[in-house]
Amino acid sequence: MSTAPEKFELTPENLAAAKKIIAKYPPGRQASAVMPVLMLAQKQHDNWLPQAALEYVAKLLGMAPIRVHEVASFYTMYNLRPAGRVQVQVCTTTPCWLRGSGAVVAACERALGVACGGVTPDGRFGLKEVECLGACVNAPMMQIGDEYYEDLDSASAAKLIETLKSGGKPRPGPQSGRKTSEPLGGPTTLTTLRFGKDA
Amino acid sequence: MPKLTIDGKLIEVEAGLTVLQACERAGVEIPRFCYHERLSIAGNCRMCLVEQERAPKPIASCAMPVMDNMVIKTDTEMVRKARRGVMEFLLINHPLDCPICDQGGECDLQDQAMAYGFGRSRYDENKRAVADKYMGPLIKTIMTRCIHCTRCIRFATEVAGVEEMGALGRGEHMVVTTYLEKALASEMSANVIDLCPVGALTSKPYAFEARPWELRKTESVDVMDAVGSAIRVDTRGREVMRVLPRLNEDVNEEWISDKTRYACDGLTRQRLDVPYLRKDGALRPMSWNDALKAAADRLKAAPGDRIAALAGDLSDAESMFALKELMTALGSPHVECRQDGAFLPADSRAGYLFNTTIVGIERADVCLLVGANPRWEAAIVNTRLRKRHLMGGFTVAAIGPALDLTFPVQMLGDGPKALAQIAAGTHPFSQKLKDAKAPMIVLGQGALARPDGAAVYAAARKLGELCQREGWNGFNVLHTAAARVGGLDLGLVPTGKLKDVNAILDAAASGALDVVYLLGADEIDMDRLGKVFVIYQGHHGDRGAHRADLILPGAAYTEKNGIYVNTEGRAQLAKLASAPPGEAREDWKILRALSEAAGKTLPYDTLADLRGALVKAHPGFARIGDVTPSSLGSYSGPAGSAMDAPFAHPIANFYMTDPISRASLTMSHCTEVFLNARAAKTGTHG
Numbered sequence: 001m002s003t004a005p006e007k008f009e010l011t012p013e014n015l016a017a018a019k020k021i022i023a024k025y026p027p028g029r030q031a032s033a034v035m036p037v038l039m040l041a042q043k044q045h046d047n048w049l050p051q052a053a054l055e056y057v058a059k060l061l062g063m064a065p066i067r068v069h070e071v072a073s074f075y076t077m078y079n080l081r082p083a084g085r086v087q088v089q090v091c092t093t094t095p096c097w098l099r100g101s102g103a104v105v106a107a108c109e110r111a112l113g114v115a116c117g118g119v120t121p122d123g124r125f126g127l128k129e130v131e132c133l134g135a136c137v138n139a140p141m142m143q144i145g146d147e148y149y150e151d152l153d154s155a156s157a158a159k160l161i162e163t164l165k166s167g168g169k170p171r172p173g174p175q176s177g178r179k180t181s182e183p184l185g186g187p188t189t190l191t192t193l194r195f196g197k198d199a
Numbered sequence: 200m201p202k203l204t205i206d207g208k209l210i211e212v213e214a215g216l217t218v219l220q221a222c223e224r225a226g227v228e229i230p231r232f233c234y235h236e237r238l239s240i241a242g243n244c245r246m247c248l249v250e251q252e253r254a255p256k257p258i259a260s261c262a263m264p265v266m267d268n269m270v271i272k273t274d275t276e277m278v279r280k281a282r283r284g285v286m287e288f289l290l291i292n293h294p295l296d297c298p299i300c301d302q303g304g305e306c307d308l309q310d311q312a313m314a315y316g317f318g319r320s321r322y323d324e325n326k327r328a329v330a331d332k333y334m335g336p337l338i339k340t341i342m343t344r345c346i347h348c349t350r351c352i353r354f355a356t357e358v359a360g361v362e363e364m365g366a367l368g369r370g371e372h373m374v375v376t377t378y379l380e381k382a383l384a385s386e387m388s389a390n391v392i393d394l395c396p397v398g399a400l401t402s403k404p405y406a407f408e409a410r411p412w413e414l415r416k417t418e419s420v421d422v423m424d425a426v427g428s429a430i431r432v433d434t435r436g437r438e439v440m441r442v443l444p445r446l447n448e449d450v451n452e453e454w455i456s457d458k459t460r461y462a463c464d465g466l467t468r469q470r471l472d473v474p475y476l477r478k479d480g481a482l483r484p485m486s487w488n489d490a491l492k493a494a495a496d497r498l499k500a501a502p503g504d505r506i507a508a509l510a511g512d513l514s515d516a517e518s519m520f521a522l523k524e525l526m527t528a529l530g531s532p533h534v535e536c537r538q539d540g541a542f543l544p545a546d547s548r549a550g551y552l553f554n555t556t557i558v559g560i561e562r563a564d565v566c567l568l569v570g571a572n573p574r575w576e577a578a579i580v581n582t583r584l585r586k587r588h589l590m591g592g593f594t595v596a597a598i599g600p601a602l603d604l605t606f607p608v609q610m611l612g613d614g615p616k617a618l619a620q621i622a623a624g625t626h627p628f629s630q631k632l633k634d635a636k637a638p639m640i641v642l643g644q645g646a647l648a649r650p651d652g653a654a655v656y657a658a659a660r661k662l663g664e665l666c667q668r669e670g671w672n673g674f675n676v677l678h679t680a681a682a683r684v685g686g687l688d689l690g691l692v693p694t695g696k697l698k699d700v701n702a703i704l705d706a707a708a709s710g711a712l713d714v715v716y717l718l719g720a721d722e723i724d725m726d727r728l729g730k731v732f733v734i735y736q737g738h739h740g741d742r743g744a745h746r747a748d749l750i751l752p753g754a755a756y757t758e759k760n761g762i763y764v765n766t767e768g769r770a771q772l773a774k775l776a777s778a779p780p781g782e783a784r785e786d787w788k789i790l791r792a793l794s795e796a797a798g799k800t801l802p803y804d805t806l807a808d809l810r811g812a813l814v815k816a817h818p819g820f821a822r823i824g825d826v827t828p829s830s831l832g833s834y835s836g837p838a839g840s841a842m843d844a845p846f847a848h849p850i851a852n853f854y855m856t857d858p859i860s861r862a863s864l865t866m867s868h869c870t871e872v873f874l875n876a877r878a879a880k881t882g883t884h885g
Contacts, residue, residue, distance in 0.1 A: 051379075064362030066378040158413040 008052035010060075014040050018060065028062050034071050037061065038078055047087055047126070048079040076130075084126020086164065088112070090142040090157075093132035099139035103154040105129065108142070110193045111161035125164075137181040138174055151176035203269035218260035218271055219247050223541045227273050230282065230311045232289075232396045233348035234261035237452065238357060244348050246311065247280040249273045257281045265292035270673060289346050292327045292371075293397070300344070302398030304411040308346065329374055335382025336868035337389045338456060339406050345375050345399035351391040358454065359385040360585050360605025365550035375399070380650070382872050384576040385605075386853055389457045391442065401654070402441065403853070404461055404865045409433075418445055419775035420763055421459040422513050422756040423860060425678035426557070426579045427765030428455045430756050432463075432776040439463045439757050439777060439856065449558050449826075450765070456578035457869065458853065458860055463757070467865030469740040472781025475548040482750065487792075492747055496797035501713035503530020507703045508537040510691050511719030511737065512680030512857055515761025515773065516820060518753075518786035520689050520813045521801055522718050525790055528799035532695030533703055533712075536686025538720050539849060540700045542652030543676065544836050545687045548819075549829040550660065552684065552768040553580075554672035555639045556826055558585050563673070565635040567611075568597040569618055569659055570846035571643025574604050575853040576679045577766065579656050596628060599645060601845040615655050615841035618646075622658040622665075629665070638666045639673040643847045647676075658660050663831055674831050678766040679849060679856070681756075685764040687815060694773060707731040717731070717743045718786070719753065721858050735788055737778070739858035752783035755859060759785040760806060762813075762820055769826045770819065 007121045010018055034057065041053045043189040049072055058065040071080040088108055092101045109115055112125050119126045135141045138150030142157070149160055151174040163170045178184055202211045203218075205225040210220045217240070222229050232244035242262035249260045252270035257277060272278065290312065297303045329342040347366065352375065355364040363378045377383050383391070392402050400771065414433040421428040421442070429447035433440050442463045444455040475482040476492030485493075498506060508526050510519045519536065526534045537543055543551045555563060560583045573581040581604055587593050588606040589713035596609040598617045611617050611628055620626040632638045642659045649655070659674075666673025671848045678684060697703050708729035715728060719737040736745035738755040756763075758779040764770045779785065784792075787809055794801040803809040815819045850856055852874055854866040 064361055064378075066365035069378065070365045070367060074369045 004050040008056045046085050047083045065164040087126045089128045089130040092129050095136040098140040104157045105154045107154040107157040111158045147172035150174045164199050201267040202264050205271045218263045221265045238353040245285045245320045250277045283317040286316040291322045300398040301401040334377045334382045338434040339401045341402040342613035344397050350394040359387045361385045386456050390454045405441045419774045420771040422681035423458045425766040426577045429660045434777045437777045451579045461865040462860040462863045465859040469862040470780050475750040477748045491796040505713040506531040507533035508716040508722035514682040514686040521787045521790040533693045535690035539648040542656045545692045549831040551676050553675040553766040556767045563637045563639045565638040566595045567640045569642045570599045570646025571641050571677045572848040613845035618658050623659045641675045645846050651842045652836045654839045654841040660834040741858035753786040754779040
């Protein structure tokens with residue numbers, strides 16, 4: 001779906017989800033639901049919002065189309081052009097950059113064959129540079145779809161992409177083997193405490 | 200009420216004002232771009248920064264409510280520095296193209312840069328450039344100049360009621376545009392040109408025509424509808440270059456409709472500039488003396504009751520008064536100003552006025568529109584209705600064809616039947632009218648200009664009596680013709696056996712009349728005039744002139760001093776801004792000269808004499824600018840039975856309603872873009 005469709009409609013499941021979101025707001029304030037509903041529409045439509053989807057959302061929420069367009073064009077997480085079914089977002093903000101995000105970007109570009117901001121010719125992958133995603137303890141990192149992949153370097157980033165390309169599902173989280181954001185060599189404090197089933 | 204100190208001066212203001220408004224009350228000027236007193240507060244230009252004692256940084260005065268014991272300083276080094284800084288930032292991306300910018304000379308940015316700016320720029324990167332947007336045939340855009348004040352967006356959303364403008368993108372990439380770059384579909388759209396504090400939105404028809412300092416400014420009133428908007432006519436030499444709104448809180452606030460603003464190019468086209476006489480089927484130019492003699496001969500030869508006169512929609516009160524006097528002198532009782540055949544009895548003034556007044560709309564709580572489309576018949580009235588709607592607690596209902604008034608309208612029916620039900624109290628809405636504190640009914644010409652107009656009028660009067668409260672008159676007639684109320688005030692209704700314009704036209708067709716005198720009357724069906732001798736006095740070669748046997752060239756509304764009475768009954772002065780073209784003359788002078796040639800000399804030689812006689816006979820015309828409230832008595836006139844046919848709105852094309860707007864190129868562009876193009880999309884094409 002890389003060309004703009006004439007018509008757009010939420011699937012019955014997504015419409016039900018949208019109605020649930022709308023019901024969170026007082027009557028007459030359904031416009032407040034515009035951002036989550038746009039996100040639903042974007043997820044349903046291969047990661048981008050065509051004109052028809054904006055107009056559908058406007059009608060659903062009783063808003064003027066220009067108001068929905070304003071919101072969708074303001075936030076960078078809404079794509080108004082085809083952005084790839086799988087979106088690879090590499091963080092290049094200072095902490096990630098200091099920890100080598102440049103190499104990660106380069107590896108992704110090589111692996112996907114497109115420059116940052118581009119979409120692979122088959123429309124499957126989109127590569128994007130983004131600002132801080134809030135996982136600086138595991139820098140450098142990137143977000144693919146809804147998952148975070150952390151502690152990257154050139155090789156692990158390339159491997160991730162290759163796994164995805166071949167239809168595999170890489171394990172989210174730190175790619176260096178450490179558990180979440182604990183110290184690289186394992187815990188150094190509170191080593192005697194046991195929680196949960198280990199207790 | 201909070202007391203605060205502004206620049207060392209203690210001042211007490213109402214609670215709820217902003218610091219900027221309080222500063223204005225204290226006589227301190229605060230520069231601003233985004234703030235506008237008739238729009239919501241945006242607070243995004245930051246030009247209005249002032250210093251508040253004990254505040255850590257300058258405050259945006261337009262968005263800060265006043266509080267007790269505030270100490271505001273507007274003339275400190277901190278404020279000056281803040282203004283210089285804001286101005287420098289605003290100018291970072293603003294092109295230095297003032298010499299080729301139409302806003303030059305009347306530009307807020309230019310003026311405020313001079314008064315509060317930094318004087319030079321420290322910025323030597325590339326400026327940003329923004330693609331121009333299409334906004335229709337009236338608004339020219341140079342979007343690189345835009346400073347993102349969002350006044351135009353707020354105007355379109357709030358005042359015009361068309362949510363079609365918005366700001367896309369963010370930060371440096373923000374652009375102001377209409378949705379999908381369509382023309383801004385509002386009758387009030389061009390007001391964004393006045394609102395734009397820079398040269399981003401300028402007037403397309405007026406592009407590169409003149410500089411403001413070359414223009415002579417004349418304060419006048421508009422005649423394109425019966426609202427009587429206050430306007431300023433800007434002329435260079437003989438030509439009217441543009442029309443701008445003037446402040447009149449009682450009528451148009453500071454807005455005018457697109458027709459009021461842009462029909463003025465019709466003043467230079469299709470003009471009648473010499474007298475003409477039809478000879479062997481063709482109109483031939485001739486001298487004034489010969490033309491007046493020819494007219495007088497015809498009038499003298501005809502018995503009084505075989506002469507009729509029709510006054511048109513753009514006629515000033517003076518010429519209508521002179522016409523009536525001349526016809527009376529000639530013995531003709533057939534003088535008519537209701538050329539659309541609307542049933543409007545002239546005996547009780549409250550029976551044909553917009554009694555609530557336009558500003559009074561803001562006090563109403565229920566409004567019933569009967570056969571009226573205020574959006575097209577009086578765009579300013581519609582704007583006021585919308586303003587009232589936005590205040591909340593206002594119900595608008597309508598009888599007639601479907602309406603899009605930019606606010607919700609409850610449809611109660613399409614014709615006299617629904618009106619009769621409400622008047623009889625058998626409709627649930629009549630209870631609503633009875634319970635309302637300030638109900639108003641607006642009777643449109645579409646309900647009156649029909650064969651059963653009398654029955655409709657009688658039913659509406661009955662409803663009007665329901666809409667009377669202490670100090671409140673809720674009966675309103677919405678006129679479409681600038682001359683109509685003046686004509687009715689002057690008694691330009693036939694007193695002989697021909698009762699209305701239809702009777703006059705039928706008599707003309709059947710040969711019962713010898714001469715019909717048209718004073719700028721172009722809205723009648725000329726084919727119905729039969730073989731009668733038609734004298735047309737007017738300013739445009741429109742329908743009347745095409746049919747005429749003799750043409751006496753008159754003056755348009757910008758070319759004469761005249762009194763016009765608006766739909767509220769407010770007498771206002773239109774002023775001469777430029778001379779009529781060629782040998783055309785002011786209308787009262789033509790009638791005065793004709794009266795002399797016909798041997799019935801009217802007793803006034805100057806406009807002052809004429810106005811003296813006019814005011815003596817009709818003292819109401821002396822109260823210029825005011826509305827005299829009149830009470831609505833009970834109605835005992837003719838009624839007749841109503842038909843089933845639904846009401847139809849009288850205006851088929853908002854942009855072309857009179858000889859001037861029909862001659863205007865801009866108005867024909869608007870017709871093409873706003874009416875024909877849209878009709879083609881939904882019509883039978885394809």
